[in-house]
Amino acid sequence: MSDIVIPPGLVLIVGAFALPFVSLRLRNVLLLGLPLVALALVWMVPDGEALRLSWFGYELTPVRGDALARVFGTVFALMVFGGGLYSLNQPRTLELTSAYAYAGSALGVVFAGDLLSVFVFWELMALASTMVIWSAGREAWGPGIRYAIIHLLGGVILMAGVAGQIWTTGDIGFHAMATDGWPRWLILAGFLINAGAPPLQAWLPDAYPAASWSGMVFLSAFTTKTAVYVLMRGFPGAEILLWVGLFMACYGIVFAILENDMRRILAYSIINQVGFMVTGIGIGTELALNGAAAHAFAHIIYKALLLMSAGSVLYMTGKSKCTDLGGLFRTMPVTTVCGTIGALAISAFPLTSGFVSKSMINSAAGEEHLAVVWFVLAAATAGVFLHAGIKFPWFVFFQKDSGMRPPDPPANMRWAMYLLSAICIGLGVFPQPLYAILPYPVDYEPYTGSHVVQQLQLLLFSGLAFFLLLNALKRTRTITLDVDWLWRGLAPGPAVRLARWVSAWRAVALERLGGSLTFVVGSLRRHHGPEGIVGGTWPTGVMAFWTTVLLAGLLVVYYI
Amino acid sequence: MTPEQDHWLVRPASIRKLWAGFIVVLALTVLADLFVEHHPHFGIDGTFGFGAWYGFISCVAMVFFSKGLGLLLKRRDDYYE
Numbered sequence: 001m002s003d004i005v006i007p008p009g010l011v012l013i014v015g016a017f018a019l020p021f022v023s024l025r026l027r028n029v030l031l032l033g034l035p036l037v038a039l040a041l042v043w044m045v046p047d048g049e050a051l052r053l054s055w056f057g058y059e060l061t062p063v064r065g066d067a068l069a070r071v072f073g074t075v076f077a078l079m080v081f082g083g084g085l086y087s088l089n090q091p092r093t094l095e096l097t098s099a100y101a102y103a104g105s106a107l108g109v110v111f112a113g114d115l116l117s118v119f120v121f122w123e124l125m126a127l128a129s130t131m132v133i134w135s136a137g138r139e140a141w142g143p144g145i146r147y148a149i150i151h152l153l154g155g156v157i158l159m160a161g162v163a164g165q166i167w168t169t170g171d172i173g174f175h176a177m178a179t180d181g182w183p184r185w186l187i188l189a190g191f192l193i194n195a196g197a198p199p200l201q202a203w204l205p206d207a208y209p210a211a212s213w214s215g216m217v218f219l220s221a222f223t224t225k226t227a228v229y230v231l232m233r234g235f236p237g238a239e240i241l242l243w244v245g246l247f248m249a250c251y252g253i254v255f256a257i258l259e260n261d262m263r264r265i266l267a268y269s270i271i272n273q274v275g276f277m278v279t280g281i282g283i284g285t286e287l288a289l290n291g292a293a294a295h296a297f298a299h300i301i302y303k304a305l306l307l308m309s310a311g312s313v314l315y316m317t318g319k320s321k322c323t324d325l326g327g328l329f330r331t332m333p334v335t336t337v338c339g340t341i342g343a344l345a346i347s348a349f350p351l352t353s354g355f356v357s358k359s360m361i362n363s364a365a366g367e368e369h370l371a372v373v374w375f376v377l378a379a380a381t382a383g384v385f386l387h388a389g390i391k392f393p394w395f396v397f398f399q400k401d402s403g404m405r406p407p408d409p410p411a412n413m414r415w416a417m418y419l420l421s422a423i424c425i426g427l428g429v430f431p432q433p434l435y436a437i438l439p440y441p442v443d444y445e446p447y448t449g450s451h452v453v454q455q456l457q458l459l460l461f462s463g464l465a466f467f468l469l470l471n472a473l474k475r476t477r478t479i480t481l482d483v484d485w486l487w488r489g490l491a492p493g494p495a496v497r498l499a500r501w502v503s504a505w506r507a508v509a510l511e512r513l514g515g516s517l518t519f520v521v522g523s524l525r526r527h528h529g530p531e532g533i534v535g536g537t538w539p540t541g542v543m544a545f546w547t548t549v550l551l552a553g554l555l556v557v558y559y560i
Numbered sequence: 561m562t563p564e565q566d567h568w569l570v571r572p573a574s575i576r577k578l579w580a581g582f583i584v585v586l587a588l589t590v591l592a593d594l595f596v597e598h599h600p601h602f603g604i605d606g607t608f609g610f611g612a613w614y615g616f617i618s619c620v621a622m623v624f625f626s627k628g629l630g631l632l633l634k635r636r637d638d639y640y641e
């Protein structure tokens with residue numbers, strides 16, 4: 001084996017910038033080939049510090065390999081392949097360049113062995129993902145700028161924490177940290193902002209659904225799951241994560257129940273799912289951490305599948321609101337079936353990937369006798385089926401007949417959905433390959449009679465509640481105010497008034513200043529204006545005369 | 561087009577059959593509790609049909625909580641425009 005280590009993310013970042021300059025055919029070859037190369041490189045990174053770099057006196061470790069990094073690296077590379085396949089017919093290469101650079105930066109974070117490298121890739125992710133959103137067109141400008149502001153704010157908080165950590169401890173390494181001292185709290189806060197944690201969670205359902213039909217597939221995978229990764233690496237067992245995670249799990253359900261836009265429903269459900277992972281990290285036992293990593297793996301695949309299904313509907317109909325959709329199962333059978341497989345997987349139905357991963361987190365809560373955590377997670381498990389598992393397929397593909405009869409999307413989009421559906425069911429039936437690459441040894445059997453029966457009861461009776469309460473769940477043309485109201489609803493009014501006030505005072509001040517300036521300007525104008533003695537044009541002869549005088553003077557001075 | 565001519569899945573007769581099938585499946589999953597051994601961590605999670613009643617009640621509670629919150633926070637979807 002060679003000693004040369006190529007950072008897996010670098011291939012995607014460099015390759016991304018080649019995409020705009022090659023023919024369409026080569027672009028598509030790169031879109032499918034780059035992630036496979038990255039996947040191979042993920043598995044070629046040796047354990048331990050694989051690449052070191054000196055930079056202004058700091059010993060950086062841009063590439064460090066271990067089992068945890070490999071789990072996330074593997075699913076990130078798989079995800080880019082699936083997303084690339086789905087996006088082959090995306091005409092905007094800017095979006096694909098941004099998406100691949102974004103995914104490469106996420107891989108960069110996963111393999112970074114020191115806090116400065118983490119920060120650099122963290123910021124690259126923020127920039128590239130903003131470009132993914134903006135690629136969707138003019139409508140995406142506002143949500144994109146709000147997204148960028150929140151993430152740059154998160155970056156500043158993270159940087160302050162990293163600087164504090166290096167200043168107070170001299171330790172630049174990225175490893176498990178205790179939640180003591182302000183630098184660690186700032187680092188934790190920076191990580192949590194990207195995870196979609198309160199109080200700034202509203203950035204996610206605001207920005208992601210503004211992306212294009214393919215853009216949101218990429219966005220759903222990397223930012224929040226990279227945050228899950230850094231939390232697992234940096235703060236395993238931090239108790240605050242238990243409560244943050246439980247809040248996220250419940251928040252996602254409540255807001256998704258009220259939502260009308262299918263992609264915003266799925267955006268809220270990302271927060272719900274990340275909540276399960278964050279809770280698992282808070283529990284902090286080996287079973288819980290394995291569960292959080294496995295759930296991140298499974299989640300990336302089924303959430304991308306759900307968003308591919310929703311993206312196909314948006315691509316074919318141009319519509320995204322449940323009130324405009326319905327009855328599409330008649331002419332979009334592939335999209336319906338694949339979307340339903342994704343919905344069953346996110347609901348953790350037995351024989352799907354969600355079941356073999358989520359049940360580890362729930363079991364870990366039980367084994368630690370964390371009663372509140374266990375009961376809230378059980379309720380949230382039932383709630384996932386309610387808000388995403390049934391709600392998404394029901395309102396998009398069934399319910400009323402919208403009258404639309406669009407066909408299934410083009411072949412590459414269908415194949416991407418087949419591929420991810422196969423992974424969802426494959427891992428559910430045969431979880432051993434996933435269990436084998438988890439960070440800790442797995443001694444866990446998901447398919448016990450007790451687990452399966454209790455899970456089926458939770459889910460099917462959640463389904464019963466859905467259909468009995470269908471009237472209460474009927475969609476309306478509404479949105480639900482969230483904390484982003486502070487900067488979208490409340491702040492703009494006073495900000496506009498402030499701007500008017502400032503400009504009014506500016507006018508008054510300028511007028512007064514103008515009076516005293518008139519004199520100065522007037523005298524300047526007398527001397528330097530067009531009629532002024534200094535401002536006028538001089539004949540060349542005068543110039544030649546004075547040059548001669550100067551040179552003669554110089555000659556005289558020289559002889560003296 | 562009358563409902564009878566539409567796709568079989570949306571005909572009232574099929575929907576009645578689907579409901580009947582669903583109720584049978586629900587009953588079976590509860591009855592399955594008689595045949596599996598649970599290892600409750602907290603006591604109450606080992607009661608008969610725990611998943612069924614807990615799942616149902618928590619979903620109903622979440623729906624009504626959401627509706628209540630919606631009264632306060634719902635706005636027309638052009639609110640920010």
